[in-house]
Amino acid sequence: MTKSVFLLVASFPDSLIKFRGPLIEALLTAGCEVHVAVPGLDPDSDIAARLKMLSVQVHDIPLQRTGMNPVKDLSALFALRTLMRKIGADCVLGYTIKPVIYGSLAAWLAGVTNRFALITGLGYAFTGEATGLRRVLRTLIQQLYRFSLSRNRLVFFQNPDDEALFRALSLLKPAIPTYVVNGSGVDVAEYTVAGLPEKPSFLLIARLLGDKGVREYAQAAALVKERFPEVTFRLVGWIDDNPDAISQAELDAWISAGTIEFLGKLSDVRPAIVDSSVYVLPSYREGTPRTVLEAMAMGRAVITTDAPGCRETVVNGDNGYLVPVQDAPALAASMMKLIESPDRVAAMGSRSRQMAEDKYDVHKVNAVMLREMGLT
Incomplete structure (x- = not known):
């Protein structure tokens, strides 16, 4: 039986093990061939060593975590599309703003059948007063979300308020299914109960x-x-x-x-x-x-x-x-x-x-x- 090729798209190397390590392990246990696309991962880092030990294939992508340079963002989009075609991705999941937007669009352009997004929070553009730069960013990001999320099979949210906001702003078409999960979770075996200090x-x-x-x-x-x-x-x-x-x-x-x-x-x-x-x-x-x-x-x-x-x-x-x-x-x-x-x-x-x-x-x-x- 051929393994499903699963690509996880991230913007920050530190998040791969800390926030998505257990998910990667669950995907491997489920029989998937797991790839991650992330910018700037040091090949000599503990994160790279851990991913290698798990037999996860890592791909560097030219994605800037912050900033809205259209030329660089388009470069990241087409690099992701090329990568998805090269590895024969069956499933793609992006999390955080740019991986969700450009990962979803690249998967659509590459003909990936199973396209998923995980909304882990709304970030700078959605919080605070919508004035000046924040207003411009908010408008742009909402348009990008509206266009990219319509290409997904399922969108995960981490709280019902974000899901309701995306629906209210029509960032999601009514036909696109959503599911609210309980955050990224925590490993209760790794984070164990500790006694309280004497002083508050x-x-x-x-x-x-x-x-x-x-x-x-x-x-x-x-x-x-x-x-x-x-x-x-x-x-x-x-x-x-x-x-x-x-x-x-x-x-x-x-x-x-x-x-x-x-x-x-x-x-x-x-x-x-x-x-x-x-x-x-x-x-x-x-x-x-x-x-x-x-x-x-x-x-x-x-x-x-x-x-x-x-x-x-x-x-x-x-x-x-x-x-x-x-x-x-x-x-x-x-x-x-x-x-x-x-x-x-x-x-x-x-x-x-x-x-x-x-x-x-x-x-x-x-x-x-x-x-x-x-x-x-």
Whole structure:
């Protein structure tokens, strides 16, 4: 029996193992010949070694993760079409904006029968005020989504709000089926429950973008420290190449003021979660935030926003608290509530772990995706 040739299209090498590693393994277990197309993967990196060990074939593509250079984007489109024809792809799945758009179009042009897309979040162009550059980007990306998604057999979403928005904006034709999965999932065997630290401490893991709520986190930390100066607020992440990025000067000011303890970019975030008692993500919008799932799996209470993607992870008052978007005082109030109730922190952390096992186990999520793609 001939193996199905499955091509996964990505824009960021680091995501292949961290976010899609279990999916790749599930595809291999299902008998697929798996290829990945990604720009800029270092052949000497741990990621490349891991993919090679799995017998996954890696293809470099000229895709820029950010920016809207039409010449370069067209080059990526036709490179993908050529690759799909060369390997005889039977199934193509793209995730994040450019792989979804150009992967879908290339698969259509290459005559690939089974074309899928995974919407993992809406990004800079869909969040915040639609003015200036953001308005131009939003209009362009919506047009590209509308054209490319109509070529797919199935589109996966990670929360119902994103699916509803795409339908409301007519970015999806009524005939195109969709399916909402529970995020990217988390390996509950890898992210295990850890005891709580003696002193209350908060943690945010994110690219340092305004839309991730990093500024609100710093503002809330300053408010809390007025009453509880001993409480620690840690931040893990990096300044991204993005119009919405936090400036180095802002970050330096928070650090010098003693508001934030900055840990930089970590290849393994588990030690940082172990050292925290509460995980915080004040994001304006997500697909389903992977960092929240990791913290939940490790038994942490969560404070996040009542925003698409985020609100799915927290039952307010059960495993954490939901706060309004861009509301630092409300965020600080929830933080102080948990500082004053350590027993509640422990109980909420236990509920988070249970929810991670029941709803967000990566193997359950991937089993659903393979079933819906007709691979099992």
